[in-house]
Structure formats: C-alpha cells, structure tokens
Amino acid sequence: MGIQDQFFEGLNEEEKTEKASEMIQYLMDEAKSSVTELGLYNHGGWFGNPVNQIKLINNINDERLGIVYNFHHAHEQIDNFPQLLDQMQPYLLAVNLNGMREEGPKILPIGQGNAEADMIKTLLESGYEGPIGILGHVEEEDVNLVLKRNLQGLDSLVNQFNTTKDDTNL
Numbered sequence: 127m128g129i130q131d132q133f134f135e136g137l138n139e140e141e142k143t144e145k146a147s148e149m150i151q152y153l154m155d156e157a158k159s160s161v162t163e164l165g166l167y168n169h170g171g172w173f174g175n176p177v178n179q180i181k182l183i184n185n186i187n188d189e190r191l192g193i194v195y196n197f198h199h200a201h202e203q204i205d206n207f208p209q210l211l212d213q214m215q216p217y218l219l220a221v222n223l224n225g226m227r228e229e230g231p232k233i234l235p236i237g238q239g240n241a242e243a244d245m246i247k248t249l250l251e252s253g254y255e256g257p258i259g260i261l262g263h264v265e266e267e268d269v270n271l272v273l274k275r276n277l278q279g280l281d282s283l284v285n286q287f288n289t290t291k292d293d294t295n296l
Contacts, residue, residue: 129173183217220256
C-alpha cells in the first residue's frame, strides 16, 4: 500500500508515524479475515521510504505486516541499497526487479541499466529467499513483450553471475 505525502502535510516525524500507524492498523483490522499479509510499497515520499516503513512495522508490531520493495521506486537508494537491504530483510515480503540507472528512466528493462546487476547480486547474496517479481509496468506496450524482454535481461544477468562465480570459485 502507499500513502500520498499530502496525508502528512504539516506533521512532524512523531505525528507522521502515529498517523500512518493508525491508518495501517485500521487496514489490518479491516482485512483480518481475508488478508494474510499486508505489504507497504516503497512508492516514494515519506511513507514510501523503507526506513520509515520499518519504523511503522516496528510500531505496529504485527507479523503480517511487511515491505514489498520495488526497484523502479528505488532510484535514489541505489548507492545505499546494501545497507538498506540489511535493514529491510526481516520485513521483506517480495522484491520486484527493474532495470536501474540512477538518472532514469524510472521504468527500464532488466539488463539495460547500469545498477540492477549489483543490486540483484546483493539481494541474492543476502540470503533472501522470498518472491521476486517482474512488473509489466509499461502501458503503451503489450505486457507479454515487456515481460519477455525483462526475462531475457534477467537470464543474461544470471548467466553473468554464474560465469563470475565460476571464474572466482565462489
């Protein structure tokens, strides 16, 4: 789930945390009988910042609450992804991949960026075993083509990882 920044307008950190926690708790209570997990989506702004999401998860303290981390909303986190991943790992419900260039564009096929290979490798080396997704997040193209292009890019990166692993005896 995501919450727009206007929801927090004029509030200090403590008030933002409390207001967001109340909203999330309300949703958790309403969905109790039908939802096994609720994922906070890193969709930008204060609420979409994984550090704030971790604060909210700890504040609410419900094991059904976690993070769905999307590379395509993480361009400003490329440089500190390894440290951020360490903090997020206990709460990760899923990770969605995307090609990544700090300068953009936001949506880029896997394998066409200059940062996703390192991010994916970091994710795999971290021991993360949860779901990994690929979003067909391009409206002006056939989603089958978008997903096929992403899978080809992912295959290429995995082959690079395997070659590197063989060469270094990791």
